[in-house]
Structure formats: C-alpha cells, structure tokens
Amino acid sequence: MIAKRYEKAELMEKQGINLYPNTFRKQIDIKEIKERYGELRNEELEKVEESFVVAGRIMAIRSFGKATFAHIQDQSGKIQIFLQQKELGNDKYNFLKKLDIGDIIGVKGRLFKTKTNELTLNVLDFELVTKSLRPLPEKFHGLKDVEARYRQRYVDLIVNPSTREIFRTRTKILKFIRKFLDERGFMEVETPMMQVIPGGATARPFETYHNALGMKLYLRIAPELYLKRLLVGGFEKVYEINRNFRNEGISTQHNPEFTMLEFYMAYADYNDLFKITEEMFSSLALEILGTQKIQYQGYEIDLTPPWNKLSFYESLEKIGGLSKKDYMDYTRAKQLVTQLGENVKHYETLGKVQTKLFDLLVEPKLIQPHFIYHYPTEVSPLSRRNEKDPTITDRFELFIAGREMANAFSELNDPRDQRKRFEEQIKEKAQGDEEAHFMDEDYIRALEYGMPPAAGEGIGIDRLVMLLTDSPSIREVILFPLLKPEK
RNA sequence: GGGUCGUUAACUCAGUCGGUAGAGUAUCGGCCUUUUAAGCCGAGAGUCGCAGGUUCGAAUCCUGCACGACCCA
Numbered sequence: 373m374i375a376k377r378y379e380k381a382e383l384m385e386k387q388g389i390n391l392y393p394n395t396f397r398k399q400i401d402i403k404e405i406k407e408r409y410g411e412l413r414n415e416e417l418e419k420v421e422e423s424f425v426v427a428g429r430i431m432a433i434r435s436f437g438k439a440t441f442a443h444i445q446d447q448s449g450k451i452q453i454f455l456q457q458k459e460l461g462n463d464k465y466n467f468l469k470k471l472d473i474g475d476i477i478g479v480k481g482r483l484f485k486t487k488t489n490e491l492t493l494n495v496l497d498f499e500l501v502t503k504s505l506r507p508l509p510e511k512f513h514g515l516k517d518v519e520a521r522y523r524q525r526y527v528d529l530i531v532n533p534s535t536r537e538i539f540r541t542r543t544k545i546l547k548f549i550r551k552f553l554d555e556r557g558f559m560e561v562e563t564p565m566m567q568v569i570p571g572g573a574t575a576r577p578f579e580t581y582h583n584a585l586g587m588k589l590y591l592r593i594a595p596e597l598y599l600k601r602l603l604v605g606g607f608e609k610v611y612e613i614n615r616n617f618r619n620e621g622i623s624t625q626h627n628p629e630f631t632m633l634e635f636y637m638a639y640a641d642y643n644d645l646f647k648i649t650e651e652m653f654s655s656l657a658l659e660i661l662g663t664q665k666i667q668y669q670g671y672e673i674d675l676t677p678p679w680n681k682l683s684f685y686e687s688l689e690k691i692g693g694l695s696k697k698d699y700m701d702y703t704r705a706k707q708l709v710t711q712l713g714e715n716v717k718h719y720e721t722l723g724k725v726q727t728k729l730f731d732l733l734v735e736p737k738l739i740q741p742h743f744i745y746h747y748p749t750e751v752s753p754l755s756r757r758n759e760k761d762p763t764i765t766d767r768f769e770l771f772i773a774g775r776e777m778a779n780a781f782s783e784l785n786d787p788r789d790q791r792k793r794f795e796e797q798i799k800e801k802a803q804g805d806e807e808a809h810f811m812d813e814d815y816i817r818a819l820e821y822g823m824p825p826a827a828g829e830g831i832g833i834d835r836l837v838m839l840l841t842d843s844p845s846i847r848e849v850i851l852f853p854l855l856k857p858e859k
Numbered sequence: 860g861g862g863u864c865g866u867u868a869a870c871u872c873a874g875u876c877g878g879u880a881g882a883g884u885a886u887c888g889g890c891c892u893u894u895u896a897a898g899c900c901g902a903g904a905g906u907c908g909c910a911g912g913u914u915c916g917a918a919u920c921c922u923g924c925a926c927g928a929c930c931c932a
Contacts, residue, residue, distance in 0.1 A: 373868080373869055373885080373886060373904070374869075376886065376903095376904090377886085378888075380887095387865075392929090404890095409924095411885070432895070432896085434893095434894045434895060434897050434898095435891090435894095435897095436890095436891050436892055436893085436894075436897090436898095437890070437891040437892070438891080438892050439891095439892035439893080439894090440894090441893075441894045441895065441897085452894085452895070454893080454894090456892065456893080458892085472885090473885070473886095474885080486893050486894075486895090487893050487894085488893075488895075489895080490893095490894095490895075492893090502927090506869070507869045507870075507885055508869085508870080508885080509870040509871080509885090510869090510870040510883085510884045510885070510896090511870090511884070511885085511886090511896065512870095512871080512883090512884070513870070513871040513872085513884085513896095514869085514870085514871085515870070515871095516871065517870085517871090517927090517929045518927070518928060519866090519926070519928080520870090522927090523927095532872095534894070602864045620932095624928095624929085661870085711923050713931080713932070715932080748886075782922095806932090809906090843929095855927080856925090856926065858925095858926070
C-alpha cells in the first residue's frame with residue numbers, strides 16, 4: 373500500500389506536480405473561523421464577503437460525482453470543506469481525486485452552512501502542500517495499539533484528540549507553575565545535568581564518559597545540591613524545572629528520564645512549604661480543570677485546603693495499623709516487611725525498614741491529599757533535624773492517589789552535621805547500597821561559607837500531569853517515553 | 860527478576876475441533892452535487908511477531924526468543 377503511494381507520487385511528479393512545495397501560507401487557524409462564524413445563519417454568512425485561507429491535513433473524504441466533502445485538520449481543530457467541479461473546473465477537480473487522506477492541503481474558500489447546519493468552506497481554490505505516503509489509521513477507531521501510540525507518537529497526535537489534549541494541558545501546567553513561582557519572587561535557573569558527583573537523591577545514576585577530559589560523568593538524579601549552592605551564593609529564591617535521570621526500573625509510575633520541579637527559599641522552613649504546596653496544587657487544579665474536586669481513575673480527590681497532616685510514625689499507627697513495638701524494634705519490623713513479601717538487605721537501617729513498612733501499608737491508602745511529616749533522620753541525609761528530637765527531620769512528603777507527589781524539608785545548613793550524614797551514606801554504599809549518596813566535598817565547602825536557613829521542595833511534574841489529566845500511566849504524559857528498540 | 864495476557868492486511872478486529880487466510884475502514888476502478896463512520900457495484904492487498912518442534916497437514920498444539928500491556932517484587 374505504501375509502495376502504491378510511492379508509485380502514485382512519482383506519477384504525479386512526472387506530471388509536473390510539486391509534492392513538497394513550501395510556498396503556501398495559511399492566514400488563519402480553523403478554530404478562529406469557527407469561533408467567529410460558527411453561530412451565524414446561512415443568510416448572514418452570505419454577507420461575509422471575505423474568503424479564508426487555511427491549511428490542514430485531510431482527515432476524511434466523502435466524494436460524489438461532481439462534488440466532494442472533506443474534513444481538514446490543523447493545530448486548532450477541524451473544518452469541513454466542500455469542493456465542486458463547477459466551481460473548480462475539470463482539471464482541478466480531477467486533481468482532487470488524486471489526493472489521499474493524510475495529505476496536507478492549502479485551501480481558499482467562502483463560508484456557508486450545509487443542510488445539517490455544519491459550518492463549511494466552499495473551496496474556490498486549493499493546492500497540495502505535502503504528500504503523505506503512509507495511510508493513516510482507521511478514522512473511526514483511531515490508533516488504539518498502545519505500543520504503536522508510544523513508538524509513533526506523531527500518528528497518535530494526528531488521530532487521537534485526547535492525546536493532543538493531554539500535552540496541551542501539560543504545557544499549561546508548566547506555564548502555570550512558572551507563573552506561580554515567578555509571582556512569588558522566585559528566579560528560574562539551570563544547573564548541570566551532567567555531574568561529576570551525582571547528588572541530591574537516593575537513586576542509581578546513569579554513567580557516561582567525557583572523552584576529551586578522560587573522565588566519568590553522571591546524568592543528574594536531582595539538581596538539589598547545585599540549587600542550594602545558589603542559596604550560598606546569595607540568590608534567595610530559586611527554582612528549576614528540568615529532567616532528572618534515574619537508572620531504575622520502568623513502570624506506569626517511572627520513566628528513566630522524568631521532569632522535576634525543585635524550588636528553594638531562604639529564611640523559610642518546612643512549615644511555609646505546607647502552605648505553598650496547598651496553594652500551588654489547589655490553584656493549579658482550579659486553573660486547569662475549573663474545580664478543586666478532581667476525578668482520578670474512579671476516585672474523587674478533593675484538593676481544597678487544608679489537607680490532612682500526620683507524622684510519619686502516626687501514619688504507621690493510624691493508617692498502617694502498627695504499634696510502636698512493631699516499627700521501633702528492628703527485628704520485628706524486618707520480620708513484618710518480609711511477611712509482606714519484600715526483602716530487607718543486611719545494610720538497611722531501621723529507618724529504611726520503617727520506610728518500607730510505610731510504602732507497603734500506608735502509601736497505597738493515601739488517596740486524598742496527605743502530608744506525612746517528621747521522617748527518620750537516617751533516610752533524610754539532606755534534611756534539617758528536628759530541634760526537639762534529632763532522630764527525626766523537619767521534612768514532609770505529599771501523597772495523593774496513593775503516590776508520592778512532593779518531597780520537602782527545612783534544609784540542613786550545618787556543614788559539620790552534613791559531613792556526618794554523608795559519611796553514614798558512604799558506609800551504606802560500601803556495604804552494597806547502590807542508591808546511597810556520594811560524598812560531595814565541594815558541597816560541604818559551600819556550606820562552610822554559610823547557607824542561610826532555608827526550605828526546599830521537589831515536585832514530580834509527570835505525576836502531577838497524570839493526576840490532572842486522569843492518566844493511568846506516566847507514558848501517557850511523556851511525549852516520547854523510553855521503549856526498547858523494535859527489532 | 861516473577862506471573863498473566865497480547866502480537867493475524869496500513870488501522871480496528873474475527874478466525875470454531877489442527878484441514879484453501881476473513882470482515883469493516885483505508886487503497887485502486889466504476890456510479891453518484893448536501894455528505895459527515897456517506898451509499899451502491901467490482902478489485903488488489905498477508906513472512907498470521909521470530910526460530911524450532913509435533914503432525915500427512917499448524918495462525919491454531921508444544922518449546923525457546925523478541926516486543927508490549929497489566930499485576931507482583
């Protein structure tokens with residue numbers, strides 16, 4: 373079939389038709405025509421002297437002997453066009469018959485309404501703008517095959533309006549967040565994606581190699597340590613929205629590269645972040661969906677502030693159904709995790725085991741927004757310790773729909789404590805924990821100059837887009853998700 | 860890493876008990892000036908994911924592999 377189209381194209385070319393001219397210029401988006409004239413009656417449309425010049429992809433053709441209806445689609449929408457032999461002349465009308473669904477054409481026409489009251493362009497002239505050599509998927513069912521939709525996102529975008537909508541929404545969300553932070557005096561910055569020491573998160577990094585420098589480099593797992601260096605440098609409110617890379621499994625929640633927002637503000641603590649987070653999410657929902665009660669995969673989730681707050685240990689008791697004896701005793705806690713079907717490695721500390729209990733027993737139940745605060749210090753190597761209890765940190769995570777949506781804390785700015793925390797991580801790494809943090813001497817040096825007290829937060833943008841577009845998989849909200857090669 | 864399911868025409872899908880590979884859309888030809896999943900008549904289109912095995916005979920049964928989806932870890 374593709375071969376047939378190639379033959380046809382060659383034939384057309386022999387007849388002197390340019391299949392890929394770059395001379396046609398559209399003058400208006402289809403949506404604008406519809407907005408301006410969609411409500412007018414035929415008699416009113418007849419008075420519109422203007423003709424309209426649009427371009428778009430042919431999505432459907434309904435051809436009669438001497439007249440043809442078709443739909444063309446541009447970035448803004450679809451409109452019906454009507455082509456008549458008596459209007460176009462024999463040659464042009466015969467040329468029309470050579471066009472295929474999928475071809476891009478330019479059209480000049482006047483508006484009218486059909487018997488079924490559809491706004492339609494009566495074509496005065498048209499030309500081929502781009503020849504399509506591959507047939508589009510079926511008009512009624514569209515492209516359903518998930519693998520094909522991800523591999524050939526361009527086709528998915530042509531034929532599935534819901535896919536286009538998701539990515540428009542994604543862009544709106546990013547715009548809104550930038551505006552939200554800019555209005556509050558934050559400055560957007562860019563920090564290294566390629567790092568000599570990958571820091572700022574507990575994760576396995578991708579490794580790469582710089583030939584000229586003869587040096588191993590890592591793709592960043594987080595921008596955190598660089599953003600905090602900027603606080604040392606004197607910028608008091610900074611944020612970055614960009615890609616992180618983690619060399620881990622792929623699932624409906626994880627893509628190896630994903631988009632993260634991190635923002636840091638000096639002279640603030642984690643209490644300030646509860647409020648900002650509530651404000652950001654609830655105003656974002658209002659902007660995007662027009663409501664704070666959103667539908668997600670069959671759940672109604674109410675983002676109206678204030679949200680639930682529970683300390684980490686409280687949540688293990690109240691939601692996880694555990695007692696202090698269960699989670700404060702290493703042997704007992706480890707036994708519970710094993711019973712629930714997950715492994716505990718020999719180097720994993722009590723804090724880590726408690727986190728596993730949380731992941732298994734609490735996280736999936738946090739459908740409505742919940743802030744969980746005061747995480748164990750062992751699993752929070754960059755967070756400031758609580759003033760009253762140094763075994764926990766002034767840190768929270770936000771959970772919605774059973775998923776971690778944000779991670780926030782008062783920042784640890786004592787270089788002496790930070791060095792100790794890194795040293796603990798080094799020990800864990802030596803024992804085989806590939807996710808443990810690296811020592812970063814330059815970061816310590818920066819803290820030694822003095823970082824103002826600060827609070828910082830990371831928000832996973834892909835998961836946020838999933839939430840607001842009711843998408844079940846992260847691959848639905850990433851334009852080109854990572855897949856293995858086809859063959 | 861483990862389990863379940865899927866892979867048949869460009870697309871959406873049938874394919875019974877192992878016995879000639881099917882439909883709709885799309886494409887090509889014909890008819891048709893108000894259709895909109897247009898309609899009617901006709902035609903072409905396939906490495907049945909790949910590689911083995913069982914069998915007189917495999918899209919179908921068996922084994923392995925690849926890719927994907929979902930669930931578990």
